[in-house]
Amino acid sequence: MKYFNLVWSALFRRKTRTMFTLLSVLAAFLLFGLLDSVRTAFANAGHSVAGATRLITISKVSFTLELPESLYMRIQSVPGVAEATYANWFGGIYQDPKNFFANEAVPSNFFDIYSEFQLPAAELQAFQQTRTGAVVGASLAHRFHWKIGDQIPLQATIFPQKNGSNTWTFQLVGIYHVTNPSERQQEDALFFHWKYFDEARAFGNGKVGWYIEKIANPKDADRVAQAIDAISANSDHETKTQSEDAFQASFVSQFADIGLIVGSIMGAVFFTLILLTGNTMAQAVRERIPELAILKTIGFSNRSVLAMVLAESVLLLAIGGAVGLALAELTVSVIRARLGAVPMLPVGEAIWLQGLGLMALIGLLVGALPARRGMRLRIVDALAGR
Amino acid sequence: MWRKIGYALAVTLAAVVPVIALVALPPWAILAAVVLLGAWLAFTRTGRQASSATAVAITTIPQRLGSSSVVVIGIAGVVGVLVALLAMGEGFRSTLQQTGSDDTAIVLRGGSQTEINSVVGHDAAVTIAQEPQVMRDAQGVPIASPEIVVAASIPKKGRTTDANVEIRGIGEQAWEVYPRVRIIAGRRFTAGLRELIVGKNAAREFAHTAIGSKLDLNGQPWTVVGEFDSGDSHNSELWADTNVVATTYHRGDSTSSVTVRLGSPKLFDAFKTAIKTDPQLKLDTQTTRAYYNAQSAGLTKMIRILGTTVAVIMAIGALFGALNTMYAAVSTRTREIATLRAIGFRGPPVVVSVLLETLLLAVAGGLIGAGIAWLLFDNYTASTLGANFSQVVFEFRVTPALLASGLKWALAIGFLGGLFPALRAARMPVTDGLREL
Numbered sequence: 098m099k100y101f102n103l104v105w106s107a108l109f110r111r112k113t114r115t116m117f118t119l120l121s122v123l124a125a126f127l128l129f130g131l132l133d134s135v136r137t138a139f140a141n142a143g144h145s146v147a148g149a150t151r152l153i154t155i156s157k158v159s160f161t162l163e164l165p166e167s168l169y170m171r172i173q174s175v176p177g178v179a180e181a182t183y184a185n186w187f188g189g190i191y192q193d194p195k196n197f198f199a200n201e202a203v204p205s206n207f208f209d210i211y212s213e214f215q216l217p218a219a220e221l222q223a224f225q226q227t228r229t230g231a232v233v234g235a236s237l238a239h240r241f242h243w244k245i246g247d248q249i250p251l252q253a254t255i256f257p258q259k260n261g262s263n264t265w266t267f268q269l270v271g272i273y274h275v276t277n278p279s280e281r282q283q284e285d286a287l288f289f290h291w292k293y294f295d296e297a298r299a300f301g302n303g304k305v306g307w308y309i310e311k312i313a314n315p316k317d318a319d320r321v322a323q324a325i326d327a328i329s330a331n332s333d334h335e336t337k338t339q340s341e342d343a344f345q346a347s348f349v350s351q352f353a354d355i356g357l358i359v360g361s362i363m364g365a366v367f368f369t370l371i372l373l374t375g376n377t378m379a380q381a382v383r384e385r386i387p388e389l390a391i392l393k394t395i396g397f398s399n400r401s402v403l404a405m406v407l408a409e410s411v412l413l414l415a416i417g418g419a420v421g422l423a424l425a426e427l428t429v430s431v432i433r434a435r436l437g438a439v440p441m442l443p444v445g446e447a448i449w450l451q452g453l454g455l456m457a458l459i460g461l462l463v464g465a466l467p468a469r470r471g472m473r474l475r476i477v478d479a480l481a482g483r
Numbered sequence: 484m485w486r487k488i489g490y491a492l493a494v495t496l497a498a499v500v501p502v503i504a505l506v507a508l509p510p511w512a513i514l515a516a517v518v519l520l521g522a523w524l525a526f527t528r529t530g531r532q533a534s535s536a537t538a539v540a541i542t543t544i545p546q547r548l549g550s551s552s553v554v555v556i557g558i559a560g561v562v563g564v565l566v567a568l569l570a571m572g573e574g575f576r577s578t579l580q581q582t583g584s585d586d587t588a589i590v591l592r593g594g595s596q597t598e599i600n601s602v603v604g605h606d607a608a609v610t611i612a613q614e615p616q617v618m619r620d621a622q623g624v625p626i627a628s629p630e631i632v633v634a635a636s637i638p639k640k641g642r643t644t645d646a647n648v649e650i651r652g653i654g655e656q657a658w659e660v661y662p663r664v665r666i667i668a669g670r671r672f673t674a675g676l677r678e679l680i681v682g683k684n685a686a687r688e689f690a691h692t693a694i695g696s697k698l699d700l701n702g703q704p705w706t707v708v709g710e711f712d713s714g715d716s717h718n719s720e721l722w723a724d725t726n727v728v729a730t731t732y733h734r735g736d737s738t739s740s741v742t743v744r745l746g747s748p749k750l751f752d753a754f755k756t757a758i759k760t761d762p763q764l765k766l767d768t769q770t771t772r773a774y775y776n777a778q779s780a781g782l783t784k785m786i787r788i789l790g791t792t793v794a795v796i797m798a799i800g801a802l803f804g805a806l807n808t809m810y811a812a813v814s815t816r817t818r819e820i821a822t823l824r825a826i827g828f829r830g831p832p833v834v835v836s837v838l839l840e841t842l843l844l845a846v847a848g849g850l851i852g853a854g855i856a857w858l859l860f861d862n863y864t865a866s867t868l869g870a871n872f873s874q875v876v877f878e879f880r881v882t883p884a885l886l887a888s889g890l891k892w893a894l895a896i897g898f899l900g901g902l903f904p905a906l907r908a909a910r911m912p913v914t915d916g917l918r919e920l
Contacts, residue, residue, distance in 0.1 A: 113810065117803040124800035128793060158701045159634040159647055161599060161872050162732075188600060255600040261765065263594040300602070333702060333733070337636075351646050352868045362564055362793055366800070369560040373804040376553045380811060 100401070104408045107385065115413070118377040122417025123424070125370040126452060130425020131441075132359045133448045138440040139355040141279055149315050151210065152322055153344040154308040157335040163304035164334055166295075171328050172308055177321040179313045182207045183305040185294060189251030189265060191241065198237055200251060200287040201306075202294035208232075210311045213275055214283070220245070220271030228293050231267035234284025235274045243269055249287070256298040265297075278443055309341075367459065375463040378410045382467035389471050390479035403472040410464030411457060418456040422449060498902055502895045510887055532828050536836035539823070541843065543816065550808045551844055557801035558848030558896055559855070561794055562889040566856035568790035569888075570879040571865065572783045578877040579779035582715035583772030585748040587660060590741045590758060593765040597778075598632040598739045599871040605736035607764050611743065616754035618744045620659055628654035629738040631728045634873045635700055635721075638690045646866075648689055649720045649873035650679075650700065652728030652738075660744050661713060669694040669709030674724045677731070680709040682718035684876035688866060692721075701731050716775065719866070719876040742771065778870040798896050805900025809841050813908045820908050821916025830909040837905035838898070845897020846890065853889040857881045 109115055154172065156162040163185070173181045185202040205225045208216050216224070216232060224230045231249060243249065247269045257263050267289050275284050295302055312321050322338035329336050339347075349355070382389070389402055426444035433441060505513065523530040544551050590611050595601035603611075611617075612627035619625050631652035636645040655674065658664065672678035681692045691698050691707075698705045698721075705723070712718060725738060745751055748770075755768040813820070820833060861881040869875035 114807055117807045117810075120803040121800040121807075124796050124803075128796045128800075131796075132793070157636070159636045159872075161634045161647075162701075194596065252594060254594055254596050257592075257594065257765075331702075335702065347644050347646075348868075350644065351874065353865070361567075365560045365564050366797060369557050369797075369801065369804075372556055373553050373800070373807075376550050376804075377807060379549065 100405055100408075104405055104412060107381070107405070108409050108412055110381070110385070114377060114380070118374055118413060119417040119420075121373050122370065122414055123421040125366050126418040126421030126456070127425050127428075128366055128421075129363060129452060129455070130422045130444045130448060131428065132362060133451070134425070134429050134441040134444055136355055136359040137279070137448070138282065138442045139349050139352075141282075141442060149340070149342070150312055151341040152310045152312060152318060152325070152338050153341050154310065154325055154336045154338040155306075155344070157326075157337040160307065162334075163301060163306055164308065164329075164336065166303045166305055168308065168328065168334075168336075169305075172310060172325055175310075175321060175324045175328070177312055177314065177317045177324070179311045180206065180210055181308055181310045182210045183291070183308045185291065185304075185306040187251070187256065187265075187289075187294070188254045190254060191249065191251055196241075198285045198287060200289070202291040203288045204291045207288065208273070210309060213277065213280065214273040215276065216271050216273040223270040224290075227268060227270050228290060229266065229268050230270040231287055231289040232271040232273055233269060233287045235272055236281065236284035237287065238269075238272050240285075245269055245272065251287075256294070256301065258297045259299050261299075279445065282440075282442075308336075310338075367455070371459055371463055374410070374413065374459070375466070378406075378413070378463050378467045381409070382406060382471055386471075386474060386479050387482070390474060390476045393474075393476050394480075399472045403468045406468035406471045407461060407464040410467070411460030414456040414460035414463075415453075418452060422452045494903075494906065498899060501898055505891055505895050505898070513891075529829065529832055533832035533835040533839070536823055536828060536832050537839045539819065540816070540836050540840040543819070544840070544844075547812055547815065550811055553808050554801075554805045554841065554844040554897070554900065555848040555851065557804040558845050558893045559852035561797045561801050561896065562849045562852030562893050563856045564797060564852075565790055565794035565892060566853050566881060566885050566889045567860045567879070568786060568793065569885050570856065570860050570881045572786035572790065573882055573885060574865075574877045574880040575786070575867070575875075576779045576783045577880055578716050578875070579775045580772070582713075582717060583770065583775035585751070585770050585772050586745050587771045588743055588745055588751055588754060588768055589771050589774050590743070591739075591767050591769075593767050595767070597870040598630070599634060599873075601739050603629070603738050603741055603766065605738075607766065608738055608741050610761065610764065611741045611758065611766075614743075614754055614757050616745050616750040616757065618746045620656070624656065626656045626659040626744040627741055628657035628660045628743075629725055629741050630654065630657070631725050631732070631734060632739045632871055633728065633732050634871060637698065639688055640690045646689070647868070647873040648685055649869075649871050650728060651717070651720045651722050652725030653722050654725050657722075657742075660742050661717070663715075664711050664713045664717070666709050667712045669707075672708055672723055675727065676724070677703060677705045677727055678708045679705050679721050679723045680711050681707055682720045682722070683710060683712045684718040684864075684866075685721055685874075686710050687864070688719075688874065688876055703731055716869070716875055716877070719869075719874055782867065794892065798892065802896050802900050805841065805845070805896060806903060809837065809901050809904035810907070812840075813837060813904045816908075817911065817916050821911065821913050824911075824913045825917065833909045834905040837908050838901045841901025841904075842894060842897045845893045845900070848897075849890045849893025852893070853881075853886045856889070857886065 154164070156164055166183075169181065169183065172178060182204055184207065187200045187202055189200045190196070191198070208214055208221060214234075220232070224232050233243060238244070248266050249269055250264050250266045253263045253265055258265065267287075273284070275281050291305070310321065310325065312318060318340055325338045326336050392402060393399075422444065429441050429444050432439055433443070524534040525531070590603065591598065591601040592603060608627075608629040612625040617625045617627055633650050634647040635650050637648055638644070639646045666680070667683065669680070672680050679698065686692045694707055694710060696707050698707060711722065729735065729738070743754075745754060751770055758764055758766055758768050823833060860879040863879040864876060865879065866874045866876040
């Protein structure tokens, strides 16, 4: 620490060069923050802590096929199932197909099982009592400036009403919050009454999209899942039950291998960055060889010269990287506030920790060769300019 | 004071205008500019001075190989990532675009945006086929194919997890609706039997799709009897007889959509009006080109935004790397440049020589980046979830246009990275430069 001033002034010996290098490092870590925010959003899509105790039952043929409502009582009586609920994908459009958000028809016990969706008791009661009532997440309400009491018309893409109309109008009675920031994407959804949906839709009556079971003990998951699937084995509506996480993961992996795409981009970015900062550090040390020789002459050990050069390169990466990540955090929060439904998670602790690790690693890597050169130089040769 | 502001303005203009021109101008205009530059270098006095100054600069590159490679590799990274990402969007877009045409139309239930959400009753399907705009074959049968689209969950090759594949039940006339479809192995399915033909890409991606193998669909065994190639996104699908699919999936006599071949693209408007004005029908009509283009629009736009954002940020990083390198290059060559100035070289040739050196490095970087993207990703197969909740297989397409735009980016970064160091070189006082050790 006592050499900090020395390291600092060595770093800013050539201001322009250091500034340019810092900006390159900044750009790399800005990109890292943004892309990792996207990657984690996909990796965590639909993932929640509470999800560990939930199973999803879909049609074995494809999740686009519906299951009979009559399964409900039988699923609830499976030992290990604490409570079950179900949902139908509605696929309605609000004003424009671009305004995409999930909208589902659910029975009134849905919010008991999705306990992480926090809905004030009065609003939950209002939902249970209002036939055409709907509940939306806070982000979604914010995005379209909805408030309780508003009428929300949705254009059906799958289910027209019995009277031939394609427009379903819901009354907003409640707004739920999700406290965990990494699960906040789930606030982008609208839920309305399954009963109303089933009575009013023109076809498909008596069928549900998927079942959700809350299990008493997560360790029983496999056994309970098998017991549920056994109910409809060899029928014309065989089911497939899996954990909520596994269901979400298989859905996301069908969309794209986001991890691979982000990984390849970051590989290219950091490879370039290592070369670039490595070149800067090599130049910086080359210029300062006489100075380093003087330091050694007045008694600095080989090891402290090595440490000082390494500290300089780590500091270079840390300053640029920290500013870059901070900028990424700011950008992501602005984008999320403005646009709402984007697949980006806030730049949180996990990304910062990874980023700091990368800064230290790349700093040591690019400092290694120049530092070794500084350590090994012979005072006589260096002072003589050989 | 005013001179300084004027200089700053002039430099900003000199930096911004060519970059905008580079982005906005078509390739032939840029080529013409290069030819003009070449002529200037070869035939005018200052031009010849510039080319010999550039030659000096280039011969000294090997002495600065390490730092020069920073420019090349930095720009290669930007161009490589940009071209690869845009090639993904381009591949997806062109696969879906080829699927549609202007002389076939698809009819869906009103409000449905995709076939999987749509239901068209049997009577409606018959009415649609009887519209006068629909082309008829030699026997006078309308060329219309009532189709059912369902998603089936089957295992992918080499993976334990299932993915959705699109099963399309097609009508008897479908072969006339899709004349491009060729059977490349086996035979067509027999109407009325549980037989499937598998698209070329689906056969590559999904397990149990070889000819002769059995597939379980909704609890019933089906046999794969052929493989087809349509050259478009239907290659990701499995085709069967629409009536048999309807039975298997308990669809009664309704279908998902009706696709018809029109007598000519000009008849589309009349066809659309006929269906819209029929009070019995609540259906939406679009050309298949519009239908499939709409499906690719969202993802293509997302990839373009992602690609451009990533490339802009990377370009900023590479730009500062290039600036560092070129400032260092100018400062190590201080004495050389001062000598040139002393023996009568004017400012412009010196500026041009540093700029040309940087552009040369940039073009090398651009070519390397684009080349790597082309080698690794041209025809690279990927798949994503399409509009019908099923896998759409597509190939990355590194087109000449993408390569050209990658090179444009390289030139823009090289130009900006070289301009400021070049101006410093030209403004250096000759006497100071000569005294420099």
